[in-house]
Amino acid sequence: xxxxxxxxxxxxxxxxxxxxxxxxxxxxxxxxxxxxxxxxxxxxxxxxxxxxxxxxxxxxxxxxxxxxxxxxxxxxxxxxxxxxxxxxxxxxxxxxxxxxxxxxxxxxxxxxxxxxxxxxxxxxxxxxxxxxxxxxxxxxxxxxxxxxxxxxxxxxxxx
Amino acid sequence: xxxxxxxxxxxxxxxxxxxxxxxxxxxxxxxxxxxxxxxxxxxxxxxxxxxxxxxxxxxxxxxxxxxxxxxxxxxxxxxxxxxxxxxxxxxxxxxxxxxxxxxxxxxxxxxxxxxxxxxxxxxxxxxxxxxxxxxxxxxxxxxxxxxxxxxxxxxxxxxxxxxxxxxxxxxxxxxxxxxxxxxxxxxxxxxxxxxxxxxxxxxxxxxxxxxxxxxxxxxxxxxxxxxxxxxxxxxxxxxxxxxxxxxxxxxxxxxxxxxxxxxxxxxxxxxxxxxxxxxxxxxxxxxxxxxxxxxxxxxxxxxxxxxxxxxxxxxxxxxxxxxxxxxxxxxxxxxxxxxxxxxxxxxxxxxxxxxxxxxxxxxxxxxxxxxxxxxxxxxxxxxxxxxxxxxxxxxxxxxxxxxxxxxxxxxxxxxxxxxxxxxxxxxxxxxxxxxxxxxxxxxxxxxxxxxxxxxxxxxxxxxxxxxxxxxxxxxxxxxxxxxxxxxxxxxxxxxxxxxxxxxxxxxxxxxx
Ligand SMILES: Cc1cc2nc3c(=O)[nH]c(=O)nc-3n(C[C@H](O)[C@H](O)[C@H](O)COP(=O)(O)O)c2cc1C
Ligand code: SF4
Ligand code: FES
Numbered sequence: 001x002x003x004x005x006x007x008x009x010x011x012x013x014x015x016x017x018x019x020x021x022x023x024x025x026x027x028x029x030x031x032x033x034x035x036x037x038x039x040x041x042x043x044x045x046x047x048x049x050x051x052x053x054x055x056x057x058x059x060x061x062x063x064x065x066x067x068x069x070x071x072x073x074x075x076x077x078x079x080x081x082x083x084x085x086x087x088x089x090x091x092x093x094x095x096x097x098x099x100x101x102x103x104x105x106x107x108x109x110x111x112x113x114x115x116x117x118x119x120x121x122x123x124x125x126x127x128x129x130x131x132x133x134x135x136x137x138x139x140x141x142x143x144x145x146x147x148x149x150x151x152x153x154x155x156x157x158x159x
Numbered sequence: 160x161x162x163x164x165x166x167x168x169x170x171x172x173x174x175x176x177x178x179x180x181x182x183x184x185x186x187x188x189x190x191x192x193x194x195x196x197x198x199x200x201x202x203x204x205x206x207x208x209x210x211x212x213x214x215x216x217x218x219x220x221x222x223x224x225x226x227x228x229x230x231x232x233x234x235x236x237x238x239x240x241x242x243x244x245x246x247x248x249x250x251x252x253x254x255x256x257x258x259x260x261x262x263x264x265x266x267x268x269x270x271x272x273x274x275x276x277x278x279x280x281x282x283x284x285x286x287x288x289x290x291x292x293x294x295x296x297x298x299x300x301x302x303x304x305x306x307x308x309x310x311x312x313x314x315x316x317x318x319x320x321x322x323x324x325x326x327x328x329x330x331x332x333x334x335x336x337x338x339x340x341x342x343x344x345x346x347x348x349x350x351x352x353x354x355x356x357x358x359x360x361x362x363x364x365x366x367x368x369x370x371x372x373x374x375x376x377x378x379x380x381x382x383x384x385x386x387x388x389x390x391x392x393x394x395x396x397x398x399x400x401x402x403x404x405x406x407x408x409x410x411x412x413x414x415x416x417x418x419x420x421x422x423x424x425x426x427x428x429x430x431x432x433x434x435x436x437x438x439x440x441x442x443x444x445x446x447x448x449x450x451x452x453x454x455x456x457x458x459x460x461x462x463x464x465x466x467x468x469x470x471x472x473x474x475x476x477x478x479x480x481x482x483x484x485x486x487x488x489x490x491x492x493x494x495x496x497x498x499x500x501x502x503x504x505x506x507x508x509x510x511x512x513x514x515x516x517x518x519x520x521x522x523x524x525x526x527x528x529x530x531x532x533x534x535x536x537x538x539x540x541x542x543x544x545x546x547x548x549x550x551x552x553x554x555x556x557x558x559x560x561x562x563x564x565x566x567x568x569x570x571x572x573x574x575x576x577x578x579x580x581x582x583x584x585x586x587x588x589x590x591x592x593x594x595x596x597x598x599x600x601x602x603x604x605x606x607x608x609x610x611x612x613x614x615x616x617x618x619x620x621x622x623x624x625x626x627x628x629x630x631x632x633x634x635x636x637x638x639x640x641x642x643x644x645x646x647x648x649x650x651x652x653x654x655x656x657x658x659x660x661x662x663x664x665x666x667x668x669x670x671x
Contacts, residue, residue: 025444029425068429090507090582128506128578133175
C-alpha cells in the first residue's frame with residue numbers, strides 16, 4: 001500500500017468537512033465519506049476533524065474505535081466479510097470460516113501478505129435464507145461452498 | 160416475433176444466488192430466438208429456495224420458472240420454444256405465481272407489492288394503492304390517525320413489541336416545535352431480513368409510513384438509520400427519497416398540505432448495539448453508541464433532546480395499510496393480543512427458507528415443517544432459534560407453541576423481529592451457547608459490568624464445561640452468571656443474551 005501524501009489527506013478532509021461539518025450529528029457521515037475516499041480513516045484526518053467539530057482528538061478516536069466498520073489502517077485490495085451468525089452456522093458456515101482463514105493464511109481482521117484480501121467477520125448480512133453467506137466488498141454471495149470460495153478468491157485475487 | 164415481459168428480482172438475496180447472471184443470460188437468449196423481451200427488475204417474492212427465479216406476464220397473470228441455474232445456458236435457452244413461445248413443459252416451470260402454495264398460505268398486506276412492482280417507479284407504486292394511506296391521513300386529524308393505529312393493535316416489530324399507537328400519542332402530546340421520526344433500519348438480528356426486503360422492493364412504502372407518522376406526531380425531520388451491511392438498500396432508499404421529493408411527496412409542503420417533512424438516510428457502522436433505540440440516537444448524534452438510561456423516554460427527550468418516535472421499518476410500513484384499509488381490517492387478523500400479520504423470516508437449515516407474511520397464531524411446527532418443509536439437509540430438526548441472537552433455542556417439544564407474543568413469553572421465548580433459524584441434528588448446541596456469550600462480549604457497549612465482564616466470563620466458563628473442567632460446578636456458576644446478567648444489565652443485550660444459553664442448559668443438557 002502506497003502511503004497517501006499528507007497534503008492529499010488534508011485537502012480531502014477539508015473538502016468533506018466544508019460539506020458536512022454543519023450536518024446535525026454529522027460525525028458518522030464524515031467518517032464514512034473519509035473511509036470511502038481512503039478505504040480507512042487516516043490518523044492525520046482525526047486532528048483536522050476534531051479541530052473543526054470542536055471535539056478532542058480522543059473523542060473522535062473514541063467514536064472511530066467504537067464502530068466495527070471503521071478502520072484506522074489500510075485494508076487489502078478487496079475486503080471479504082464472512083458471516084459468522086447463526087443461520088450461516090446452521091448451514092456449515094464454520095467450515096467456510098476455517099477454510100478461508102487457512103487458505104488466506106490470516107486471522108480475523110488480518111490482511112494477506114500480498115495485500116490482496118482483508119478478512120472481516122460480520123454478524124449477519126441479511127442473506128440468511130441463502131446461507132452460508134459472504135460479502136466481497138459490497139457484493140453479497142449466498143449458498144457458498146468451499147469450492148465456490150476458492151473460485152471466488154482466484155477470480156477476485158487476479159483482478 | 161413473440162413479445163414477452165419478464166420480471167427478475169434485484170433483491171440482494173436473489174442477486175447473491177445469481178439473479179444478475181440470469182438476467183444477462185435471458186437477454187442473450189432473447190436475441191437468439193424470435194423473442195422481443197422487456198425485462199423489469201422487481202423486489203423479491205421472498206421464496207428464496209426458488210431463486211434465481213424468472214416470471215413472465217401472460218394474459219392469465221404471471222407464471223414462473225425456478226430455481227434456474229444462471230450458468231446453465233441450456234436451461235435458460237429452453238425457457239422459449241423455437242417459435243419464441245414460453246416453454247411450459249420446461250422442467251423448472253412452476254405455473255401461475257399466484258397459485259404457488261407458498262404464496263397462497265400467506266396473507267400479504269404489508270408485502271403485497273414486493274416482487275410485483277418496479278421499486279424505482281413511483282407511478283407503479285401509485286398504481287398499486289401507493290400513497291393512498293398518506294392522502295387519507297392528510298384529510299384526518301392527527302389524533303384520529305393515531306387512534307386508528309392504536310385500534311389496529313399494531314405492536315412494534317423491532318423486538319420489544321410495544322404498542323405503536325401509544326408511543327405515537329406520547330410524541331404527539333409534546334409541545335416542542337422540533338420533533339423527529341427515526342426509522343430503525345439497523346436490522347442487526349441474525350436470521351432476519353424483512354426490513355431489507357421491503358426497503359429494496361418497495362421503498363416508497365417506508366417513505367409513506369414515515370410521512371404519515373410525521374403528520375400525526377407533528378414532526379418535520381426523519382432519519383433512516385440503515386446498517387452498513389446493506390449497501391443496496393441504502394442506495395435504493397436514497398434514490399426513492401430523491402424521487403419522492405421531486406414529485407412533492409416530501410419537502411417543505413407535502414402534497415400541498417402545508418406539512419413539511421424531510422427524510423435523510425444515515426449509514427450505521429456495524430455495531431449491533433446501535434439497534435437499541437437509545438444507542439441508535441447517540442449514534443445519530445455522532446457519538447459512541449452507548450446505551451442511555453431511561454427515563455427520559457425517547458418519545459419525550461430523544462434525538463438532540465427532542466421528542467422522537469423510534470420505530471422499526473416493519474412497524475412503519477404497516478401504517479399506510481392501516482390508514483388505507485381501516486384499523487378493523489388489519490385487526491381482524493391474528494390472535495389474542497398479537498394482531499395483524501407477522502413477517503416471518505425462515506432461515507438457516509431449512510428446505511424452503513424465505514419471507515412469509517402470515518397472521519399471528521401459526522405454530523412453530525407448522526412453520527418449520529409444513530411451510531419450511533423441514534431441514535435443507537433432510538435430517539431431523541434439532542432446534543429453532545426464534546427472535547434473533549438473544550432469543551432462546553426452542554426444543555422440538557416446544558414446537559406446538561403458537562407464534563404470538565404472549566404464548567412465546569410464557570415459554571421464555573421471544574418473537575422479536577420475527578426471525579426463525581432452523582438447525583438440524585448435527586448442530587452442536589454447546590457451541591451455539593458459547594457463540595451467544597461471545598457475541599454479547601463482542602457487541603457489548605461496555606456501559607454496565609454484568610454485560611461487559613459477564614459475557615467474557617460466560618464464554619470462558621462454557622469453554623471449561625466443554626473441556627470437562629469441574630463441569631458440574633461450572634454449570635452452577637454459569638447459571639449464576641446468567642442470572643446476574645439478566646437482573647443487572649441496563650439493556651436487553653446483556654439482559655437477554657443469557658436466554659439462548661439457559662435454553663441450551665435446560666433443553667439440551669447433554670450438550671453443555
Ligand atoms: C441490543 C438490541 C438491539 C436491537 N436491535 C434492533 C434492530 O436492529 N432493529 C430494530 O428495529 N429494533 C432493535 N431493537 C429494539 C429497539 O430498541 C426498539 O425497541 C425498536 O426500534 C422500537 O421500534 P418498534 O416499536 O417499532 O419495534 C434492539 C434492542 C436491543 C436491546
Ligand atoms: S447491557 Fe451491555 S450493551 Fe446494554 S447497556 Fe449494558 S453494557 Fe451496554
Ligand atoms: S446469519 Fe448469515 S446472513 Fe444472516
